Amino acid sequence: MRLVIMSTKLQLLILGAGGHARVLQEVLEEAGHELSGFVAPSAEGSLLAGELSCVADDEVLASFAPSDYLLINGVGSSSDLALRDGVFQKYKAAGFNFLQLQAQTAHISESAKVLEGVQVMHQSVVHSSAFVDDNSIVNTGAIVEHH
Secondary structure: OOEOOOOOOOEEEEEOOOHHHHHHHHHHHHOOOOOOEEEOOOOOOOOOOOOOOEEEOHHHHOOOOHHHEEEEEOOOOOOOHHHHHHHHHHHHHOOOEEOOEEOOOOEEOOOOEEOOOOEEOOOOEEOOOOEEOOOOEEOOOOEEOOO
16 A cells, blocks of 8 residues: 555644545545544534544644644545645645555556655556646546556
8 A cells, every 4th residue: 555654753634524535534544544633614514434623724724833744635626626726735835745645445556656645546546657646636446547
């Protein structure tokens, strides 16, 4: 499993609490990792499981030390890709890094180039010499062909 965590001291925070965030939470749990909390305007309506707490909203997170956290972009792409990209760009500019993750049933070729924050979901394949740019979702069952 390709789960890039730069340090065991980093706390994992997910941005968002909807359906995509819940799927990412499960992928992390399957790999033996737990979220420290989530970032959302409020905890109301959260689809995340367990006793996970809303640790901050966007304004509060901006005051956190980026060196202590690794973010996961839990904002899905169902209606407006600009929202997901805006979240990524905002926190990259503030000095945060994003987790790259691969579900246990996904496959990424060793020769593929997969950048920061990419999420490769269950039963997905990223083939030989493929390129997947920052903050992309290779969703369940998708195939990114070679070169």
